[in-house]
Amino acid sequence: MDVAVIGGSLAGLQAALTLGRARRQVVVFDDGRARNRAAEHVHNYLGAEDPAPGELLAVGRRQLATYGVEVRDERVEDATADDDGFEIGGVRARAVVLATGLWDELPDVPGVADGWGRSVVACPHCHGWEVRDQPLVQLGMRGQPDRSVTRALLLSRWSDDVVLCTDGDEITEAQLDRLHRAKVTVRTERIQEVRGARVHLAGGDVLTPGRVFVVVRQHQQSELAETLGCQVEDGAVVTDDGGRTTVPGVYAVGTTTSPALLAIGAAGHASTAAVAVHNDLLELDLGGRW
Numbered sequence: 001m002d003v004a005v006i007g008g009s010l011a012g013l014q015a016a017l018t019l020g021r022a023r024r025q026v027v028v029f030d031d032g033r034a035r036n037r038a039a040e041h042v043h044n045y046l047g048a049e050d051p052a053p054g055e056l057l058a059v060g061r062r063q064l065a066t067y068g069v070e071v072r073d074e075r076v077e078d079a080t081a082d083d084d085g086f087e088i089g090g091v092r093a094r095a096v097v098l099a100t101g102l103w104d105e106l107p108d109v110p111g112v113a114d115g116w117g118r119s120v121v122a123c124p125h126c127h128g129w130e131v132r133d134q135p136l137v138q139l140g141m142r143g144q145p146d147r148s149v150t151r152a153l154l155l156s157r158w159s160d161d162v163v164l165c166t167d168g169d170e171i172t173e174a175q176l177d178r179l180h181r182a183k184v185t186v187r188t189e190r191i192q193e194v195r196g197a198r199v200h201l202a203g204g205d206v207l208t209p210g211r212v213f214v215v216v217r218q219h220q221q222s223e224l225a226e227t228l229g230c231q232v233e234d235g236a237v238v239t240d241d242g243g244r245t246t247v248p249g250v251y252a253v254g255t256t257t258s259p260a261l262l263a264i265g266a267a268g269h270a271s272t273a274a275v276a277v278h279n280d281l282l283e284l285d286l287g288g289r290w
């Protein structure tokens, strides 16, 4: 096998597509935890008219079959390297592509997890257009008032009626001034719970926005990068422009390397990296070294 791709969401499948079309032998492993799987639609993806996340991946898998790429619905628990390549999920491969993605830690507020992906979302670029001009709530992450303010300011471009709920955090006069200029209202009470898109504040007030936006903390879904010895900094696998990690033969693509990438950015990054993988393998084919 030329390449084992670990992670079969948008980045992993796109890497496999580019490599399959380059006539590389590729296997993809995926255990079904695409980051956006709770969402009803993927928005802001050129050429795809707001499909369900699973639908987009199913189309991708069908495309891959055309090029002989195998997709296994399996979790890779371990990865080892030796002089001849890698052992990944019982398969020998010359190169590895990590497309293992992220998971989102949500604010610790009752009910937020229940609405996640539907009435509760994080990214206005992904889910803002559908609720433009509606009343919106930006829920802060307690203990991170700076990020909460930044996100509320961002959200204010989608609606003139944004309420920032800090869940008990105080914010500075300078921040208040910026929020005021962006027409964002601030509530600093603790939040009791979020039920659907209803935000229950301590003291009894209930806000009823069209959607609740939250601040999240992102974490790597897999420790395989560390297992293989790759450098990881600030929660992202370190790579060069071609997705090459600090370990020869190991590549990382998509949000694994850059948490802020939207869906199409993750896929685009993976395609660029896959070209680098193909070129590096070509050098090996010609007797070169990693």
Ligand SMILES: Cc1cc2nc3c(=O)[nH]c(=O)nc-3n(C[C@H](O)[C@H](O)[C@H](O)COP(=O)(O)OP(=O)(O)OC[C@H]3O[C@@H](n4cnc5c(N)ncnc54)[C@H](O)[C@@H]3O)c2cc1C
Pocket: 006, 007, 008, 009, 010, 011, 012, 029, 030, 031, 032, 033, 034, 035, 036, 037, 038, 039, 041, 042, 043, 044, 045, 074, 075, 076, 077, 099, 100, 101, 102, 103, 104, 116, 117, 121, 122, 123, 126, 127, 221, 222, 224, 253, 254, 255, 256, 261, 262, 263, 264, 266
């Ligand atoms: C709720 C929500 C909604 C979103 N909506 C949008 C949107 O509308 N538009 C947009 O542009 N972006 C959206 N995003 C962002 C989008 O989800 C990401 O940009 C995209 O999923 C990144 O793709 P990825 O392939 O890098 O990683 P991921 O989607 O995180 O995929 C990683 C894959 O690797 C697999 N995996 C991990 N470890 C292993 C292992 N050890 N073995 C096997 N498989 C493994 C996982 O199962 C998963 O399938 C949304 C995000 C969230 C949280």
